[in-house]
Amino acid sequence: MSPTPPRLRHWAVRLTLLVACIGTVATSKPYSPPVTSEYQGETLRLTTTARTATRHIIVRASADSDLDAGGNVSVQFTPRWLSTRTEATNTPELRVRMRYPEEPLTEGTTYRFDAPPGGQGSAFSRGESFGGDCNLDDTCEWNVLFDIELLGDIGEDVMEVDWKVTASVEAWDTDETPDDFAVHISEP
Structure with missing residues (x-):
């Protein structure tokens, strides 16, 4: 028996990979287009004596549907160093x-x-994914905490941090957006 020519082996490998990819896509569950919401929080003020701030975010999603849902939440932070100094020691x-x-x-x-x-x-941003047993007909709710901590000594100065939350939620097992699909973000 003669060995398989390299060119034929190359194309056989490519065909195998293509079939595997098609099989993966064909068995993947569909998702609806994501519904997105934003929430702008109050500016945080961090100092050498008050270094940490914690915020509790609640993401709620609802729709006229009995589908399950999941998504992600990210927080964008924009820091400002309020100081009368022109040079930093650290x-x-x-x-x-x-x-x-x-x-x-x-x-x-x-x-x-x-x-x-x-x-x-x-x-800069930080994010998390969420999902689980959540049916849109019952209103899905995800609670997320974030802590932001000042590291280093800024003396009497203040570090202000603006923050904005963005949440995207999608319904699972459909490629259509359910009726009345809404996403809301709040703090308790």
């Missing part, structure tokens, strides 16, 4: 943790402030 950092209320604190993600004292830093 560069502060902000640590962000997102979690569900029943989960313990994690290490989070640390962002280095990238502007001089008195300046506005670059915006």
